[in-house]
Amino acid sequence: MRFVISFLSLFTFWWVLSGQTAPLLLATGVVVCALVALLSVQMGLADEESQPISFLPKMVTYVPWLFWQVILSNWDVVKIVWTPGLKIAPSVIAMPVGLKSGFARVTYANSITLTPGTVTIEAGEETFLIHALHEEAAAGLESGDMYRRVQRLEGAV
Amino acid sequence: MAWNEIVASVMIxxxxxxxxxxSLGMLRMPDFYTxxxxxxxxxSLGSVLxxxxxxxxxTHPVENWLVLAKLALIIVFLIITAPTATHAITKAAWLDGLQPWQRPGDKEGVYKSWEREDV
Known part of the structure; x- marks a missing residue:
């Protein structure tokens, strides 16, 4: 299973980048991709962490939502940058996080960085340290909307 | 001008x-973290746009979708790497002991923490 996924993703990636159609080159690609996939499975590189398959179906709804948040966040920063007086009041927040898998924690940390006025300073096992640009940003995080969505991604809720 | 050129121009x-x-924000903000x-x-959104x-x-008739797939791949990788890179340099500055700027007269202080009920 892991081998098949590694092989298919490698081969697709290579083919999209190279766009080869000659049979000889395609066959070479197949052989090399199979070899690399076999090696990575043998070396234990292809595990749940590098192939978060169980998360993929749920990402379908999470990613568009996140993209909308990115647009909102950009509008927010654009407003701050272009208004005179620089209306910011930075704060550093320590926030307990109970996500079990590494994938969910990374997703959450990156989502925080992408969304309105907040940047993850440290993503620990149990606590995230977050730099917030202003009060609303901190409050938005505090409401826990994104946290619940990432939890749902993990399948905890 | 064709419709796709108009859409492309607006997005670019x-x-x-x-x-x-x-860039302007970089110049105006008071410290590293901000x-x-x-x-x-x-x-990141600028490059994606x-x-x-x-x-x-x-508009190339044959290699059209190959180019599109490459552009899509670049977008996906940018979306993943941009916040990761931001986090990496933030953490480096934090570990180095750089203190965040706060508005003068802010009595509450920069550091805040709260307890979650659902964790």
Whole structure:
């Protein structure tokens, strides 16, 4: 299973980048991709962490939502940058996080960085340290909307 | 002008505006941590907009979808790497002991924490 996924993703990636159609080159690609996939499975590189398959179906709804948040966040920063007086009041927040898998924690940390006025300073096992640009940003995080969505991604809720 | 050129122009212009905003934000913000906000957010959406705009200009009849797939891949990797890179330099500064700027007279202080009930 892991081998098949590694092989298919490698081969697709290579083919999209190279766009080869000659049979000889395609066959070479197949052989090399199979070899690399076999090696990575043998070396234990292809595990749940590098192939978060169980998360993929749920990402379908999470990613568009996140993209909308990115647009909102950009509008927010654009407003701050272009208004005179620089209306910011930075704060550093320590926030307990109970996500079990590494994938969910990374997703959450990156989502925080992408969304309105907040940047993850440290993503620990149990606590995230977050730099917030202003009060609303901190409050938005505090409401826990994104946290619940990432939890749902993990399948905890 | 064809419709796709108009859409592409609008998206590329928006992307350029966001990049400009990111640079201006870098100059205006008071310290390292606050500068990361315009740098990390506006630049990533700016590049995504420019790349999406370019996707509308792809009209080659044969290699069309290959180019589109490449543009899409660049967008995906940017979306993943941009916040990761931002986090990496933030953490480096934090571990080095750099203190965040706070507005003079802010009595509450920069550091806040709260307890969650649902964790």
């Amino acid at each position: 212009l928006l992307g350029c505006f966001l990049a400009l905003t990111g 500068r990361l906000h315009p740098a990390g957010k506006n630049d 420019v790349l999406s705009g370019l996707a509308f200009l792809v």
